[in-house]
Amino acid sequence: MKPRTFFAFVAPSLALMVLFIAFPLLSVLTQSFQNTQAVFTESRVEKCTPGFPNPICSQETILVAQRDASGRALTRTEFVGLDNYRKLLRTDDIARMVAEGRASLSALLAIDFFHALRFTLSFTFITLPFVIGLGLAIALALNATTRRLRGPVIFASLLPFIITPVIGALSIRWLFAGDGVLAGALSWAAGQRVSLFAQAWTIEAIMILYRIWHVAPFAFIIFYAGLQTLNQDTLESAIVDGASRWERLRYVILPHLMPLIIFVSLIHLMDSYRVFDEVVGFSSQAHVVSLQWLTFDLLTPDNTGNRAIGRASASSMLTMVGIVLLLIPLLKRTWRDHRGLR
Amino acid sequence: MADTRALAPSFGLKALTAGFLAVWVIVAVFPLAWTALMSFRYPVDALSGDPVKIVTGAFTLDHYRSVWIRYEFYRNFINSMIVTAGVVTISLTVGTLAGYALARTRSSLAFWLLIGALVFRALPHSVLVTGYLPPFLQSRELLMPLWTSPLTGWFFQLFSAAPPTLYGQPLAIIIVLVSINQPFTIWMMRSFFMNIPNELDEAARVDGCTHFGAFWRVIMPVMWPGVITTGLFSFLLAYNDYLVTALLLDAQSQTMVPAISSFLNRDTRGSDQIEAIAAAVSITAPLFLLVMVFQKQIVSGLTAGAVKG
Numbered sequence: 001m002k003p004r005t006f007f008a009f010v011a012p013s014l015a016l017m018v019l020f021i022a023f024p025l026l027s028v029l030t031q032s033f034q035n036t037q038a039v040f041t042e043s044r045v046e047k048c049t050p051g052f053p054n055p056i057c058s059q060e061t062i063l064v065a066q067r068d069a070s071g072r073a074l075t076r077t078e079f080v081g082l083d084n085y086r087k088l089l090r091t092d093d094i095a096r097m098v099a100e101g102r103a104s105l106s107a108l109l110a111i112d113f114f115h116a117l118r119f120t121l122s123f124t125f126i127t128l129p130f131v132i133g134l135g136l137a138i139a140l141a142l143n144a145t146t147r148r149l150r151g152p153v154i155f156a157s158l159l160p161f162i163i164t165p166v167i168g169a170l171s172i173r174w175l176f177a178g179d180g181v182l183a184g185a186l187s188w189a190a191g192q193r194v195s196l197f198a199q200a201w202t203i204e205a206i207m208i209l210y211r212i213w214h215v216a217p218f219a220f221i222i223f224y225a226g227l228q229t230l231n232q233d234t235l236e237s238a239i240v241d242g243a244s245r246w247e248r249l250r251y252v253i254l255p256h257l258m259p260l261i262i263f264v265s266l267i268h269l270m271d272s273y274r275v276f277d278e279v280v281g282f283s284s285q286a287h288v289v290s291l292q293w294l295t296f297d298l299l300t301p302d303n304t305g306n307r308a309i310g311r312a313s314a315s316s317m318l319t320m321v322g323i324v325l326l327l328i329p330l331l332k333r334t335w336r337d338h339r340g341l342r
Numbered sequence: 343m344a345d346t347r348a349l350a351p352s353f354g355l356k357a358l359t360a361g362f363l364a365v366w367v368i369v370a371v372f373p374l375a376w377t378a379l380m381s382f383r384y385p386v387d388a389l390s391g392d393p394v395k396i397v398t399g400a401f402t403l404d405h406y407r408s409v410w411i412r413y414e415f416y417r418n419f420i421n422s423m424i425v426t427a428g429v430v431t432i433s434l435t436v437g438t439l440a441g442y443a444l445a446r447t448r449s450s451l452a453f454w455l456l457i458g459a460l461v462f463r464a465l466p467h468s469v470l471v472t473g474y475l476p477p478f479l480q481s482r483e484l485l486m487p488l489w490t491s492p493l494t495g496w497f498f499q500l501f502s503a504a505p506p507t508l509y510g511q512p513l514a515i516i517i518v519l520v521s522i523n524q525p526f527t528i529w530m531m532r533s534f535f536m537n538i539p540n541e542l543d544e545a546a547r548v549d550g551c552t553h554f555g556a557f558w559r560v561i562m563p564v565m566w567p568g569v570i571t572t573g574l575f576s577f578l579l580a581y582n583d584y585l586v587t588a589l590l591l592d593a594q595s596q597t598m599v600p601a602i603s604s605f606l607n608r609d610t611r612g613s614d615q616i617e618a619i620a621a622a623v624s625i626t627a628p629l630f631l632l633v634m635v636f637q638k639q640i641v642s643g644l645t646a647g648a649v650k651g
Contacts, residue, residue: 001447005553009443010455012436013524020521021462024473031476138366141359149363151637156367158633158640159374164582164599167622170606171377174619179391181376213369218644225645245355270464277584280603292585295468299475299589309476316469323464331457338453 025320032084032313039066039074084314088113113315116294117322123208123290124272130212131268132261135219140249142220143227154221161217169281172210173197200287207278207288215271219264226260227253266330273323291319374626381405381620385612388619405613405620415601415621421512422581422597428516429580430573433527436520437576438569441531442557446543456532459525467522467585474518478590481508510592518586523579527572533646534568535561571643574636581629598625 040063048057066074086092090111097103109115142153160168175182176196187194196202230253238248254261276292279285285293298312380388380396387399409415444452477484485505489498498505508514538561546556562569581599588600602625605618633640 001443001553003449003451006443006447006449006452009439009553009557013440013528014455016436016517016521017459017462017524020474020518021465021470021524024470025465026473027477028469028473031472036476137362141362141366144359145356145363153363153367154641155633155637156370158637159630160370162578162629162633162640163374164584164625164629166582166584166599166602167625168373170602170618170622171373174377174380175373179389181391181393181396184391184393213373217370221641221644225641273464274466276466276468280584283606292466292468295466295472296585296589299468299472307475309472312468312472316466316472319466320469323466324461327461327464331461334457334460 028313028316031309032317033079033081034077035080035083035310036075036077039076040064041066080310084310085318088311088314088318112289112294113318116289116291119204119288120273120275120291120322123204123211123275124269127208127211127215127272128265128268130208131215131219132264134212134216135264136223136257136261138216138220139223139227140253142224154224157217157220160213161215163214165214165277166281168214169207169210169278172206172213173282176206197282197284203282203284203287207275207282207284210278210282211272211275215268218267222260222264223257226257230256269326270323273326291315291322295319377619378623378626381616381623383616385616388616389612405616406624408613409605409617409621409624413605413617415598415624418596418598418601419624421591421595422599424512425515425519425587425597426577426580428513429519429523430576432516433520433523433576434569434573437524437527437531437572438562438565439557440524440528442535442561444528444532445535445538446540456529459528463525463529467583470518470522471586471589474590475509478508478514481505509590510595512591512595515587515590515595516580518590519580519583522586523576526579527576530572530575530643530646531568534565534572537568538564567639567642568646570636571639571646574632574639575643577632578629 042061043064044059044061046057046059048055050056068074090113093111094103094108097107109118138153138157142150163171174180176186177183178195183194183196186196196206234252235248238252243251274292275290276296279288279290279293285297289297295312295315298308298315301307376396382401382403383396383399384402384404387395390396444456482505488494489505542560542564543553543556546560547553551559583597584599587597588603591597591600598621602618602621605614605621608614608618
């Protein structure tokens with residue numbers, strides 16, 4: 001294909017990605033160094049209350065938002081350097097704690113950003129092995145039984161995968177919260193009232209369980225498709241050689257599936273680093289928040305209708321740096337493969 | 343053929359796998375089935391915490407009626423349909439073209455494009471929304487020069503007297519979701535096009551077709567399964583999205599998924615809770631139908647990217 005034709009075909013897609021992905025990234029970068037505030041002017045007013053013989057008056061100074069001709073509040077944007085980052089990471093507080101010798105891990109994790117970072121990373125890396133393991137187990141089990149079960153099992157498995165994440169989280173929450181059946185069953189089994197949404201670690205555990213339930217089907221379907229392309233001759237010669245079931249799994253099946261396991265891990269890494277819907281679905285913001293939720297919260301207008309765009313941008317940039325760092329090993333490998341091909 | 347009996351598992355193992363699969367199927371279906379069941383019960387049964395009462399309680403459609411009619415959930419449904427239909431159409435049009443070109447070239451530019459798309463695929467959506475929000479809120483002022491300048495003004499004034507505020511516009515959301523979804527779409531489309539032999543294009547080119555003609559008349563007719571599958575995944579992204587729609591749409595243009603949070607916050611009476619459940623089930627029902635109809639395509643879509651590479 002000639003470069004010009006190639007470009008003509010790719011242009012619309014490229015334009016969208018440049019305009020709506022690359023360009024916003026640049027603007028987030030600049031916003032993270034800026035602060036936008038409404039412009040206020042001081043104005044003196046005289047307030048009077050009726051009195052006899054004269055009204056009682058007092059002079060007060062109030063702040064008035066300046067408005068332009070069409071009545072919109074004027075804003076001023078100024079360059080603030082690393083201020084937004086400092087406020088987000090609360091570096092002043094950390095420095096003070098270090099100076100006073102009170103610095104500890106728990107104090108650090110009480111800061112929203114570090115709490116969110118801790119949760120996001122542990123969520124990502126705890127769910128990963130379970131998703132792979134459960135997906136593999138279902139795929140192997142289905143592969144070992146009759147083909148008639150195939151359709152129904154795949155249908156049932158697709159449901160947790162395809163469901164709207166917020167709704168999926170809600171449906172799990174309704175089972176475990178308050179009067180839910182499973183909460184009742186747990187309380188009955190434990191012999192005392194168990195409330196799972198009252199402390200952080202149980203909420204985290206439920207979020208992790210939910211994510212495994214939600215993503216394992218994806219791993220299962222990919223592994224199951226991979227098992228169909230397994231070379232039967234290799235498997236049969238392994239049997240002739242007297243390999244046990246475990247050895248066949250270890251030396252024939254797993255190496256065959258390895259590229260798929262890497263693929264699923266990669267996709268899972270990207271997706272679970274974005275954990276957000278769980279926080280909404282389980283309403284866990286009082287106990288557990290994630291990096292994406294932190295940005296979301298800063299972007300949501302507060303009681304006075306202001307959005308903390310500057311700090312949200314800083315948090316976005318740091319979130320992005322995180323995922324790029326996680327992806328570097330993969331990108332390096334792809335780059336090596338690409339150079340090897342040429 | 344080797345002795346097939348050597349491959350056949352023992353009875354104990356068979357029972358174990360069957361049992362495991364049965365447990366998995368129950369775990370997969372139970373939360374959704376139970377939620378659906380609760381939505382048809384009166385609060386007195388549904389919130390009793392007694393499974394027997396929930397299973398045997400009286401049947402009612404009251405909650406659905408109040409969700410759809412009293413709280414006008416159909417408006418959110420219509421918004422959802424507008425947004426998803428727009429996203430699927432534009433995403434497929436743009437993505438098919440790019441996917442085809444990427445599958446038929448070995449240039450370095452294509453490689454970098456795909457790697458760039460992979461990195462974009464990994465970006466948390468909140469990062470992008472942070473970039474959109476300020477310009478969307480002020481788009482009226484930002485775009486004003488286009489409307490007032492003598493060169494372009496006449497053209498833009500054909501559409502509206504003043505520039506639109508993009509915040510709360512379903513059309514703006516459609517473009518945003520299409521762009522966010524674009525990296526994934528072109529990867530998936532590319533892997534489907536890779537399955538179609540190059541000889542097919544070449545034959546068409548020899549017969550005198552232009553590149554676009556070959557693409558449109560020869561390749562597209564055999565590409566429909568791939569297009570449908572990619573369309574399904576675009577649909578899911580647009581339909582399931584909470585973050586982007588919650589931040590960039592206002593109350594009038596809200597889609598179904600973010601609208602459910604208003605039901606959750608209302609959570610004071612017993613029937614409010616069941617109404618939230620009924621709204622959740624209403625959101626899930628179209629997805630359920632989708633799996634029923636398109637199970638094969640969804641499975642092939644999931645495996646398309648992976649098995650090839």
